[in-house]
Amino acid sequence: MNIQELEILQALSLSPFVSQRALAESLKYALGTVNKSLRFLISHGYLKLIGKDSERIVLTDKARSVIKSNSPQNAIILAAGYGMRMVPINMERPKGLLKIKGEALIERIIRQLHEAGISEIHIVVGFMKEKFEYLMDKYHVDLIVNPEYAKSNNLESLACAAKYLNNTY
Structure with missing residues (x-):
């Protein structure tokens, strides 16, 4: 996992997913970077899509564990x-x-x-x-x-x- 992916997880832990564009703007990342990172995080089990049209993205327990281990102690x-x-x-x-x-x-x-x-x-x-x-x-x-x-x-x-x-x- 790279720093952008970790920062995306941390951002999603603080506020719910709205859109890739909003996430990119809040983190000052290119939209393509956010899109690529989200695909990686979903495919590796850190995020999951829910809803009948998979319109919501939520953190998994695996993501919460990574966030906790990367948070200052x-x-x-x-x-x-x-x-x-x-x-x-x-x-x-x-x-x-x-x-x-x-x-x-x-x-x-x-x-x-x-x-x-x-x-x-x-x-x-x-x-x-x-x-x-x-x-x-x-x-x-x-x-x-x-x-x-x-x-x-x-x-x-x-x-x-x-x-x-x-x-x-």
Whole structure:
């Protein structure tokens, strides 16, 4: 299965099939690509035609299984840096703990991840790392400390969480 076929399955899992043209427009694919992909997906048992004139296309259990296995299962949030562009706003608390409309930025991200069904969340911290510790109890997240945060960048923080990278937000 190629990326276009997987994206077509994901799109069909979110909204019912209307037409090939509508599907092509929503995904920004050529109509021929959608037509070819749908034929492949039907012939390989990912989609089935229903209705007396086969006017509806629905996902099969095989398709749902592929979508689930290709969906993110965890998330990594990078929150180790100083956030120098925010000075002096963040001199006493890290940027991720700044509140907008009464909610800390990082808590909003965690809430949205939970709403998306993601419960395994790893947060890479460094600057004022102790201020993030309450998140472990409140949201059951994992904190990963980047000891090099002061002299490195986001790639170093991501490297600290490399073992958790696998179909990850």
